[in-house]
Amino acid sequence: MKMLRFRSPSIRSLDQEVLCTIRLLDDSEISCSIQRDTKGQFLLDHVCNHYNLLEKDYFGIRYVDPEKQRVTIPLTCTRTKTAQQPYTMCFRVKFYPNEPMKIKEELTRYLLYLQLKRDIYHGRLLCPFAEAAYLGACIVQAELGDYDPEEHPSDYIRDFKLFPKQSLKLERKIIEIHKNELRGQCAALAELNMLQRAHSLETYGVDPHPCKDFTGSTAFLGFTATGFVVFQGNKRIHLLKWNDVSKLKFEGKTFYVIGIQKEKKLVLTFHTSTPAACKHLWKCGVENQAFYKCAKSSQIKTVSSSNIFFKGSRFRYSGRVAKEVIEASSKIQREPPEVRSPCASMLPTPVDDSQGGVDLLFSSPVQSPARLLRELHADPDIQAQLEAERERDRVYERTRLAARSRMGGVLSSSLRLLSSNERVNACVLSVARFVAVVMGVLLVTVPTLLLLLESDIDVSFLHEIRQTPEFEQFHYEYYCPLRRWILCRISMAMENIWSD
Incomplete structure (x- = not known):
């Protein structure tokens, strides 16, 4: 663990310094002493300086708030106003490159590889069996090199905790691919093959946000290089490309996605657990749309969560966009920095940073409206309320019939006339x-x-x-x-x- 004093020029007193620990993608940690008004950009620059990383725009610093929500710090935000002590941060990929082949430096690809390795282990990157076996074999090839029968016993894959549910059948398929298909590949090539295969999966780059749809069923929202996605269970039910998304907005705990699909207006509505989670979801969507859709950062505009008559929250993504990052990467000319240290082989199982059961997101059952209605009417409290309402209706009907049978003569007519006049008035x-x-x-x-x-x-x-x-x-x-x-x-x- 490294210790570094990192100061911004506006600070006048050392009494304002606080200790911050940043967990890196390989679960090692670095610490720095910062001030209470240090911006997110300072923390990101600190980690990038530690790595000697130039293609830094894909990455961000995040923390877990008191409500167990994973929040990425905006570059212009004062970090200590948003996080809680002790200040423990995580360095993670924020924007997943749409085309890994356009990443210029091996160091950047290596960090993306580490992030995808975490995504696979924590169940965020869903893989069919064949894809899972190939990705697992690429990881083993990158970590161990070629298969050697003298060094690798029959159960050597068990040393790697690659997937949340790792069956014996999957391990055997990984060994088969490692032995036969990947022989001769260096670590960098195996990692690149892994990136190429992973980026074609539907859940590549999806940081899932749990919510409820209009039927009350659990859904998970995400933002990718392609657009806005919605998953229920392990099935993608919506993909709205960024060019077709006209507005993202929120009101309280309700999040709206407004766009065009098949030449018709589309409005998707979702409900989050808290207003804070809804606002965070909205900001993530605004940032991703700006990063992947805009051609230049000068095109980025401040957006509002407004309805017709109220301005609401306002937010603007600050940073370069994907096209600018790729263009800047193509101009990098330097000696490649060191990518792997001797201790980087046989990486440990990633620390669980999902916070709050996000790992189980894609295993949530999909509930139909009919099933929801059946469960609603099976509720004892609901049944008691319905029975009470029926009994009140029966009592009212008996009273009305009894009153009608007693009315008669002139007095009855007068009373009816008076009552009628009162009702008319x-x-x-x-x-x-x-x-x-x-x-x-x-x-x-x-x-x-x-x-x-x-x-x-x-x-x-x-x-x-x-x-x-x-x-x-x-x-x-x-x-x-x-x-x-x-x-x-x-x-x-x-x-x-x-x-x-």
């Missing part, structure tokens, strides 16, 4: 109140809508409202046809007047 009063409320709302809403729809005033607030998908849909699908109809009627009326 109450009904008239309710209608009057309703009309007053409607008129008040219209007096405020109609001028505002006309200002938005018909004026050329282009202030920022009105511009943001006009850009929302909900407002555009209202404008084109409802307002424009209504306006054409009114103008047509007015024109016909004017023609009749002039003809008379």
